[in-house]
Amino acid sequence: MSITATIDGKSIEVQEGESILEAARRCGAEVPTLCYDSRVDPSASCRMCVVKVEGRRLPVASCAHALQEGMNVVTADDDLEENRRTILKLVLSENPTEECRSCIERGPCELHSLAGDYGVATDYYDGAISGRIPEDSNPFIARDYSQCILCYRCTRVCNELEQAHAIIPEGRGFETNIVAPFHESLLGSNCTFCGQCIQTCPTGALMDRKMLGKAKAEDVTKVRSICPFCGTGCGIELNVAHGEFIGVTPDWNAPASAGSLCVKGQFGIDFINSPERLKTPLVRRDGVLQPASWDEALGIIVDKFQTVKAESGPGAFALWSSARAPSEGNFLMQKLARAVIGTNNIDNCSRT
Amino acid sequence: MGNRSGSHAPFLPLLHDAMEQPGMMSEDTLNELAAALRIAPAYVHQAASFYHYSNLGKDHLLREGTCGGPACCLPGVGVGRGTPGEGIACPGLCDQAPASFADGLFRGTAADPFLPPPPAASVDGVEEVLFRDIRTPGLRSLDGYRAAGGYAQLRRLVETDAADALETLRASGLLGRGGAGFPLAAKWQAVRDTPGERKYVVCNADEGEPGTFKDRPLLHRNPHLLIEAMAIAGHIVGASAGVIYLRYEYPEAYGVLNEAIAEAEAADVLGGFDLQVARGLGSYVCGEETSLLNSLEGLVPWPRERPPFPTQKGLWGLPTVINNVETFCAVPFILERGADWYRSLGRGESAGTKLYSVSGRVSRPGPYELPLGATARELIEGAGGGALPGRTIKGYTLGGISGGLLAAEHLDMPLDYAAPRQHGFALGSGGVVVFDDACCVVDLVRTCMLFYEAESCGKCFPCRVGTVRLRERLDALTGRAEPSGKLMDEFDEIGSAMSANSACGLGQAAPLVLHGLVRFFNEELQAHRQGVCPAGVCHFL
Numbered sequence: 001m002s003i004t005a006t007i008d009g010k011s012i013e014v015q016e017g018e019s020i021l022e023a024a025r026r027c028g029a030e031v032p033t034l035c036y037d038s039r040v041d042p043s044a045s046c047r048m049c050v051v052k053v054e055g056r057r058l059p060v061a062s063c064a065h066a067l068q069e070g071m072n073v074v075t076a077d078d079d080l081e082e083n084r085r086t087i088l089k090l091v092l093s094e095n096p097t098e099e100c101r102s103c104i105e106r107g108p109c110e111l112h113s114l115a116g117d118y119g120v121a122t123d124y125y126d127g128a129i130s131g132r133i134p135e136d137s138n139p140f141i142a143r144d145y146s147q148c149i150l151c152y153r154c155t156r157v158c159n160e161l162e163q164a165h166a167i168i169p170e171g172r173g174f175e176t177n178i179v180a181p182f183h184e185s186l187l188g189s190n191c192t193f194c195g196q197c198i199q200t201c202p203t204g205a206l207m208d209r210k211m212l213g214k215a216k217a218e219d220v221t222k223v224r225s226i227c228p229f230c231g232t233g234c235g236i237e238l239n240v241a242h243g244e245f246i247g248v249t250p251d252w253n254a255p256a257s258a259g260s261l262c263v264k265g266q267f268g269i270d271f272i273n274s275p276e277r278l279k280t281p282l283v284r285r286d287g288v289l290q291p292a293s294w295d296e297a298l299g300i301i302v303d304k305f306q307t308v309k310a311e312s313g314p315g316a317f318a319l320w321s322s323a324r325a326p327s328e329g330n331f332l333m334q335k336l337a338r339a340v341i342g343t344n345n346i347d348n349c350s351r352t
Numbered sequence: 353m354g355n356r357s358g359s360h361a362p363f364l365p366l367l368h369d370a371m372e373q374p375g376m377m378s379e380d381t382l383n384e385l386a387a388a389l390r391i392a393p394a395y396v397h398q399a400a401s402f403y404h405y406s407n408l409g410k411d412h413l414l415r416e417g418t419c420g421g422p423a424c425c426l427p428g429v430g431v432g433r434g435t436p437g438e439g440i441a442c443p444g445l446c447d448q449a450p451a452s453f454a455d456g457l458f459r460g461t462a463a464d465p466f467l468p469p470p471p472a473a474s475v476d477g478v479e480e481v482l483f484r485d486i487r488t489p490g491l492r493s494l495d496g497y498r499a500a501g502g503y504a505q506l507r508r509l510v511e512t513d514a515a516d517a518l519e520t521l522r523a524s525g526l527l528g529r530g531g532a533g534f535p536l537a538a539k540w541q542a543v544r545d546t547p548g549e550r551k552y553v554v555c556n557a558d559e560g561e562p563g564t565f566k567d568r569p570l571l572h573r574n575p576h577l578l579i580e581a582m583a584i585a586g587h588i589v590g591a592s593a594g595v596i597y598l599r600y601e602y603p604e605a606y607g608v609l610n611e612a613i614a615e616a617e618a619a620d621v622l623g624g625f626d627l628q629v630a631r632g633l634g635s636y637v638c639g640e641e642t643s644l645l646n647s648l649e650g651l652v653p654w655p656r657e658r659p660p661f662p663t664q665k666g667l668w669g670l671p672t673v674i675n676n677v678e679t680f681c682a683v684p685f686i687l688e689r690g691a692d693w694y695r696s697l698g699r700g701e702s703a704g705t706k707l708y709s710v711s712g713r714v715s716r717p718g719p720y721e722l723p724l725g726a727t728a729r730e731l732i733e734g735a736g737g738g739a740l741p742g743r744t745i746k747g748y749t750l751g752g753i754s755g756g757l758l759a760a761e762h763l764d765m766p767l768d769y770a771a772p773r774q775h776g777f778a779l780g781s782g783g784v785v786v787f788d789d790a791c792c793v794v795d796l797v798r799t800c801m802l803f804y805e806a807e808s809c810g811k812c813f814p815c816r817v818g819t820v821r822l823r824e825r826l827d828a829l830t831g832r833a834e835p836s837g838k839l840m841d842e843f844d845e846i847g848s849a850m851s852a853n854s855a856c857g858l859g860q861a862a863p864l865v866l867h868g869l870v871r872f873f874n875e876e877l878q879a880h881r882q883g884v885c886p887a888g889v890c891h892f893l
Contacts, residue, residue, distance in 0.1 A: 034813075042657075043811070044657050044811075044812070044855060045811055045812050045813060045855070046812075046813050047812050047813055047814055047853040047854065047855065048813075050852075050853050058852060058860070059852055059853065061657060061855070064657040065657065065659075079852070082845075082848070082849075083814075083848060083849040083852050083853050086814075086845045086846060086848070086849035087813050087814055087849055087853060089845075090813060090814065090817040090818055090821060090846065090849070091813050091817060093817065093821065094817050125821050125842065125846075126824075126836060127820060127821050127824050128820060128824065149813070150810060150813075150816065159392065159394060159395070165392040165393065165394040165395075166394070167394070168394040168395070168397055168398040169398055169652070169810065170397065170398065170401040171401055171402070171810070172401075172402050172635075172807075172808070172809060172810055173805065173806065173807070173808040173809060173810045173816055173819075174805065174808065174810070174816055174817065174819075174820045175810075176810035176816070181379070181382070181393065181394055181397035182379040182382075182397075190394070
């Protein structure tokens with residue numbers, strides 16, 4: 001069912017249930033957020049996205065409320081913008097930094113982008129700082145909670161989206177910290193090192209340790225690709241600097257994964273740089289593996305298959321298809337087994 | 353760990369059990385707890401690490417302390433100037449200040465912590481309702497309560513039409529006494545009208561507001577009144593189960609309520625209404641109704657976004673009536689004596705009576721029942737006995753501390769729901785902390801802010817950081833840190849963002865005492881900026 005409402009004076013028709021925030025952004029309103037990740041339930045923590053709704057005494061968090069029929073919403077006026085500026089000054093004062101490593105290496109982080117937009121990058125309050133740096137030597141995730149703004153995106157992604165239940169906010173108020181319960185290092189925790197906490201982090205608190213210090217953001221080119229590790233086909237971006245692969249970021253627009261990756265796709269792609277990596281087929285000649293062309297290698301396979309089939313019949317074949325192949329590839333494999341070779345001995349490595 | 357399979361909200365009882373085990377909150381205990389609750393251990397860890405009196409995520413279990421609350425920190429009462437981390441959260445013994453905590457018990461100056469003296473009789477000629485029978489010996493037993501006419505309204509309701517009872521409550525004009533002043537009948541009607549086979553009645557007995565201790569005598573001395581009222585609510589809205597969320601700081605009431613429920617069930621007077629008590633673990637924000645519901649469900653007690661309201665989706669997502677102790681307890685009297693009678697007890701437009709708590713620098717601190725709309729002067733100078741000998745009252749806080757802060761010139765303001773709004777303030781819980789010329793109002797406001805900082809849940813940015821920044825600036829004003837030049841602008845900016853943007857009442861209300869300070873005590877505030885404390889309380893670096 002669709003409903004009609006007004007946002008910043010514009011009439012808009014949306015499907016019932018769409019949040020005020022999503023609807024406002026579709027209308028072209030620039031509603032700032034820090035704790036919002038559309039893949040998980042809104043936590044309405046940062047209070048940057050609050051908007052005025054006619055008839056409501058206080059502004060409402062637009063991320064957490066659905067647009068209602070006839071609602072009249074104002075997404076920006078002097079009061080809202082002034083309070084947003086104050087909230088930014090508060091949160092910056094908690095995590096002051098001379099050099100944001102995320103801004104330097106990943107490009108402007110969400111926090112400092114907004115701080116720039118609101119003109120408060122250096123004009124914030126004095127006061128106590130929060131967040132500690134755990135002693136954690138895990139090779140994948142660099143954690144510096146002195147830069148943590150407690151938006152709880154990492155913990156929601158970990159618990160709700162990935163369901164790894166590795167990290168959680170501990171404590172209360174200003175003393176709240178993100179922890180792996182009972183474990184200082186993620187190595188002993190439930191963490192699967194999918195790295196998705198890094199990717200949702202709006203500051204430099206969580207960084208890809210493998211990429212850390214490798215390049216500056218302006219030197220990095222991102223090449224869209226598909227993760228080769230399994231048939232899911234998650235979208236990845238190969239980060240390339242100075243002609244060399246340095247790490248992976250998710251392709252947020254990939255239909256199969258919408259930004260999610262697992263430990264393999266996130267951290268396991270660095271085989272690209274391995275000197276042992278095969279770049280052409282190898283054919284054993286005189287007992288030694290030697291580079292060959294695809295035509296030569298496939299020609300040998302066809303010859304040998306035909307020989308075996310002629311000597312021993314199709315029942316001598318058994319084919320295992322790979323979990324790294326997509327469904328289409330697996331379909332073709334069973335077609336090869338049944339229609340070309342003539343055997344039902346076809347299985348998939350996921351089942352063995 | 354005990355078997356809590358019949359519990360409507362097993363998390364808190366299980367956590368209490370776990371804390372009593374040797375080794376207490378170890379990883380194994382936590383995993384066991386999570387398995388019993390069928391939720392991920394990470395969530396249990398998050399929730400359990402939140403509370404003052406659970407030891408999870410902390411170095412040790414909090415075993416003792418003195419009160420850091422506003423009444424106990426006034427000069428001449430307790431520890432005097434509070435320091436961060438030093439005091440425990442207000443345990444509601446402001447009328448017996450100074451309060452302290454040791455061996456699992458919270459004590460004020462009363463001889464018997466299990467049964468402090470009953471509230472003093474109110475001013476002559478004032479008709480009491482909730483406190484009418486409270487000085488009757490033996491009232492807390494079933495026989496004693498029945499002798500005072502107890503359980504008659506529940507019995508009568510079962511035989512008559514619940515819709516009529518709801519009409520009576522509507523006509524009585526009873527507004528929720530927890531602070532927000534929402535009409536009780538509208539809330540009950542909403543739950544009654546929400547379809548559902550299972551519904552809950554929840555009592556908010558998490559009386560955590562500093563300077564507020566008016567539910568305590570009802571819980572200690574008249575438990576059956578609350579039990580009957582909740583069963584009546586269940587009958588009217590169609591709920592067969594209820595939970596009383598009792599604050600950790602009232603351990604005696606836990607025994608009293610459980611005993612009374614057992615007695616009522618044995619005598620079969622509740623008509624099948626299944627009532628349980630869940631004891632909190634120390635957290636002011638759990639008095640916020642949606643935080644309270646999260647706490648019962650074993651989630652971290654951060655406030656929920658509304659709508660949906662608890663009337664639609666409350667405990668376990670089911671339609672839920674949630675009211676304060678005082679609100680529930682008015683119900684049987686209204687059904688007994690009628691709407692017109694109750695309405696006539698209030699002043700002007702206000703209906704009924706109100707339990708007020710007066711503490712701080714007055715001669716007779718205590719909980720008193722007065723007509724809703726009685727003036728601050730009637731409460732402070734009448735019931736409360738006025739200023740201490742030789743002293744002059746300078747002002748008072750409202751709503752415990754979360755309703756605002758006013759000066760002596762406002763003593764004739766009616767303590768009703770409407771009058772405080774002209775200042776942008778609120779009646780709130782009806783608690784009033786009085787300060788006089790021996791007190792420093794800047795230091796008092798700083799004590800209040802320290803409380804909000806300690807109790808801020810950490811969910812939302814403006815409250816989590818704002819309370820700290822405001823307290824730091826009050827530190828500077830009271831000689832604890834170097835002052836900053838932009839103080840007044842910063843008060844204004846931070847206060848405004850907190851009031852408008854915070855996720856719940858805690859952060860929205862925290863700047864109100866500061867607003868009162870800036871508006872009504874600007875001279876004293878400006879003197880502090882020059883390094884002078886007119887009351888001689890603050891010592892400057």
